[in-house]
Structure formats: structure tokens, C-alpha cells
Amino acid sequence: MGYTAGCDGCGSTCRPAPALLCQFSPEFFRTSSLGGYLSDMGFDEGDTVTLCGDCTREVLE
Numbered sequence: 761m762g763y764t765a766g767c768d769g770c771g772s773t774c775r776p777a778p779a780l781l782c783q784f785s786p787e788f789f790r791t792s793s794l795g796g797y798l799s800d801m802g803f804d805e806g807d808t809v810t811l812c813g814d815c816t817r818e819v820l821e
């Protein structure tokens with residue numbers, strides 16, 4: 761049984777694989793006011809964010 765990723769955007773299961781894996785820029789996380797908001801959401805600067813195809817399209821469109 762392989763690794764199954766959950767989308768950090770909508771919570772759905774990413775099949776067959778996540779569309780986008782990304783990390784916060786440490787400088788952004790530490791200096792932007794949004795960093796505190798993201799921290800309140802449970803993210804940390806070293807975290808990898810996983811997005812499904814639909815959420816990736818929403819972010820990049």
C-alpha cells in the first residue's frame with residue numbers, strides 16, 4: 761500500500777499523486793504578517809504543503 765497524500769487546500773485525497781508540493785520561504789514566513797496567520801493555521805516554515813490538481817489550478821489561475 762503506497763503513500764496517500766491529503767490536500768492541504770480542500771482535504772481531499774490526492775490520487776494518484778499530489779499536483780503540487782511546496783515549502784514556505786523561511787524569509788517570507790519570518791517577516792511577513794501572513795506568516796503569523798499561517799502559523800495560527802498550524803503551518804511552520806519547514807512544512808511541505810500538498811495540493812491536489814483542482815486546488816493547484818485555483819492557486820495558479
Ligand SMILES: [Zn+2]
Pocket residue numbers: 767768769770771772811812813814815816
Ligand atoms: Zn485540494
